[in-house]
Amino acid sequence: MAEHRGARSGVKPEASSPRRLEGLPGFLPAADNDPTEGLVSQRVRLSILGALSVNTTLTFSELKGLLQVTDGNLAVHARKLENAALIECTKSFQGRVPRTEYRLSEAGRHALERYLNHMEALIHATRRTS
Numbered sequence: 001m002a003e004h005r006g007a008r009s010g011v012k013p014e015a016s017s018p019r020r021l022e023g024l025p026g027f028l029p030a031a032d033n034d035p036t037e038g039l040v041s042q043r044v045r046l047s048i049l050g051a052l053s054v055n056t057t058l059t060f061s062e063l064k065g066l067l068q069v070t071d072g073n074l075a076v077h078a079r080k081l082e083n084a085a086l087i088e089c090t091k092s093f094q095g096r097v098p099r100t101e102y103r104l105s106e107a108g109r110h111a112l113e114r115y116l117n118h119m120e121a122l123i124h125a126t127r128r129t130s
Helices: 043-053 060-067 071-083 106-129
Strands: 087-094 097-104
Touching: 043 060, 043 071, 043 087, 043 097, 043 106, 060 071, 060 097, 071 087, 097 106
Parallel strands: none
Antiparallel strands: 087 097
8 A cells, every 4th residue: 555645753843932023022913002003004104104204295296196196095095194193184276276285293203203113123133033
């Protein structure tokens, strides 16, 4: 009879526990006291915050061009950031043309800074353990 491949050899593989990334206490899970953390980590929202961090204000059209997203996509993400008070939105008219301008709020600046610090720590810890 042919030997069955994959039969148990009676030796159990060593159970290994996940390695912690040193220098990142509480890396997982996300901080419970920061309701903005999940908002900032999404690519388009992070891009909006980043663009506004290096520009005093940007119009809807300018943001759309920078991020290469559709009107609807930008509107939804900007609204989420606005509802969380991470960005401020000012609507006006230039002649008869509507103009929407965005500005990074102080809370948005702090949320972005926390996120970037966390990512830098993750990168540093990951490279150190590799």
